[in-house]
Amino acid sequence: MIILPAIDIREGKCVRLYKGIFEKSEIVAESPVKTAKSFEEAGAEYIHVVDLDGALKGEVVNIKAVKNIVKNVKVPIELGGGVRTIETIDKLIEIGVKRVILGTAALNDKIFVKEAVRKYDDKIAVGIDAKDGFVAVNGWLDISKVNYIEFAKLMEYIGVKNIILTDISKDGTLEGPNFSMLQRLKESVKCNITASGGIKSIDDILKLNDMNLYGTIVGKAIYSGNVNLKKAIKRSRD
Structure with a gap:
């Protein structure tokens, strides 16, 4: 299992949310690039980046910050937040993003997902953000009537190979994941x-590792000092 340290970008800075509530965003670092470099130095194999402004507006907003991260680290980057068109995916792949995460668009436009997977295969991931078992969209502001398992099965049928599951009620709480x-x-x-x-x-992290998952995203636990990324990566490989 790989550990993906998280960088959530809002107005060009690194922030963390509490249960997806934008009003409860907290700046945890001024520079996404410096943060990404620290993750690289700790041995990260992949970095998870979310454009929070993009998730709200429906289009990638912090493209400059993303470019700077890609330019300054050798670790592959995955990006989600506001990706709604093939043209946006094209642009992100072109600037060096290795994997693009579809969220709201995946629920609303299955044809778009099919086209993205056909063109980019496993460079496409789908983020399933759920509350009480139902898929949330539009920056987690709206809860659909679609069950997360049903949605995951549909994405698998379409050809999606990577799914990122977030229990919104756990995000940013340091209460442990929904195993x-x-x-x-x-x-x-x-x-x-x-x-x-x-x-x-x-x-x-070790418990998730024992479940033989592909990866786990760690954000607040790193910024708060609860998890030492370098030690966590070493332990997960032992």
Whole structure:
């Protein structure tokens, strides 16, 4: 399992949210580039980046910050937030983003997902952000009536190989991930699954590692000092 340290960008700065509430965003670092470099130095194999402004506006907003990260680190970057068109994916791949995450667009436009997967295959991931088991969209502001398992199965059928599952109620809480939710997803699809939301300790990471997931995204636990990224990466490889 790989550990993907997270950089959430809002107005060009690194922030963390609490349960997806934008009003409760907290600046955790001024420079996304410096943060990405620190992750690279700690041994990160992949970095997870979210354009929070883009998620709200429906288009990638912090493209300059993303470019600067890609330019200054050798670690591959995955990016989500506001990706709604093939042209946007083209642009992100062109500037060096290695994997593009579809969220709201994946739920609203299945033809778009098919086209993206056909063109870019495993460079496309789908982020399933769920609240009470139902998929949330538009920067987590709107909750659909679509169950996360049903949605994951549909994405797998379309050809999506990577799914990132976030339990919104756990995100930014340091309360531990929703292991049962992740287990149900793992039993339902054959896609690579990345866990996101709630990681509080290296023990959480090791438990997810034992579940044979593809990856886990760690954000607040790193910024708060609960998890030492370098040690966590080493422990997960032992």
